[in-house]
């Protein structure tokens with residue numbers, strides 16, 4: 412019969428090869444992720460006490476005595492939330508403007524290119540840039556400075572991620588709204604944003620993830636302190652720096668706490684991801700598939 | 701003839717390729733005009749010049765005039781959103797907005813601030829859904845997503861949504877070609893009901909549909925209008941050889 416598969420035929424070999432390649436890639440990625448999680452959990456979990464998340468460092472904390480890293484948890488939440496909020500205020504209008512008025516034009520491509528370049532700049536450079544500005548204005552390390560620099564770090568990621576989402580807006584849908592006499596701005600505001608909301612939420616999330624995990628940009632700009640910031644002008648601690656400082660400690664107990672801080676950071680990112688996914692699932696109700 | 705739309709010396713180009721060649725036609729008020737012709741002859745392009753959708757395609761050029769009630773819609777001081785409010789469009793495939801059924805109908809009315817309060821909007825939504833023959837089917841699920849409707853229902857929703865901004869002209873580019881036979885009949889019936897109040901311009905590939913709907917016919921070939929006139933004359937006694945051949949189904 413002519414319908415039996417000849418397993419040695421080139422096309423089938425190719426298919427088997429590609430399948431194996433994809434499988435191996437997946438195993439490598441999943442394995443790396445698993446290993447990272449396992450390291451953080453196995454070394455961090457034993458030190459993850461209630462004190463860790465409910466106390467600020469007490470005297471002797473950095474030599475393994477009492478206290479926790481509530482200062483860094485709150486600090487990081489303030490920094491990342493502030494930076495992300497600020498970045499949204501700039502990114503969404505830029506992404507909508509790119510789509511609505513620049514489209515695939517030359518200028519649109521220039522803007523995209525500059526954003527891609529900004530994306531690639533290491534965050535320590537943003538930190539140094541922010542620091543230079545702070546010195547020029549006579550500002551000291553503060554929550555505000557940290558938020559501003561984080562917003563800059565997040566801006567290119569968020570804008571480009573939104574842009575990629577918004578670009579996939581079905582033309583039919585836009586035309587439907589234009590046909591009713593909408594201006595382009597009204598289409599952007601009422602239709603594009605609604606249709607693309609789940610994707611926009613994902614873009615925000617991506618940027619938040621980068622913001623909360625970034626150590627280099629807040630190193631000079633937000634500083635580090637054992638106190639929870641009470642105003643925008645005070646310096647603040649952050650989780651990535653808490654990880655960094657503690658892992659460099661000569662005391663084993665403190666290093667363990669570094670892993671615990673990393674675990675807390677991971678849990679926060681996961682919680683925000685799931686929250687956002689749940690939210691965008693609910694927002695999904697009306698989008699056109 | 702009481703012409704609602706007059707087209708004068710219209711040439712349209714995509715890039716450098718000419719899609720409409722010196723089109724001169726008049727479209728009668730409150731009748732159904734059907735545009736026919738083989739694929740690629742410029743029917744969609746012609747229709748798009750009536751609501752200024754042609755300019756949404758990049759690298760296009762248009763010369764000539766399209767007058768609606770004597771006003772050239774391409775004049776510099778004409779507001780394109782006003783043109784599109786007066787000249788409504790029923791697309792080939794229904795394309796509901798990412799909102800509820802109710803919001804789809806109310807959307808255009810809100811844009812143009814056409815009613816005073818919620819109550820008036822609500823009544824208007826009901827009114828236009830009734831005209832589109834959809835109200836009974838959706839009255840209990842007004843706040844469900846528009847995509848939960850069947851394709852045929854979606855097209856009637858799009859009709860209701862278009863009528864809600866009180867256009868004078870309805871354009872339809874093969875508005876039933878994506879629908880099942882029953883839904884097509886339904887849309888056709890609506891268009892026939894509405895023709896006393898609206899000037900309707902429909903593109904269709906089905907000769908039988910054209911015969912059922914048309915009061916006035918425009919036949920196009922390779923970007924030119926070959927023949928136009930009352931349906932009786934064009935169908936009964938076409939003047940041009942090409943029209944005759946098309947009607948006999950030779951190509």
Ligand SMILES: Nc1ncnc2c1ncn2[C@@H]1O[C@H](COP(=O)(O)OP(=O)(O)OP(=O)(O)O)[C@@H](O)[C@H]1O
Nearest residue numbers: 714715719737738739740741742743744745746757
């Ligand atoms: N976006 C475009 N870019 C370039 N050329 C186009 C574009 N749209 C249409 N054309 C060309 O313009 C001519 C007229 O096209 P049009 O879509 O108006 O034809 P049509 O009569 O509606 O055909 P159909 O019956 O297949 O829908 C065709 O030669 C087509 O290739």
Ligand SMILES: [Mg+2]
Nearest residue numbers: 743744745873
């Ligand atoms: Mg067409």
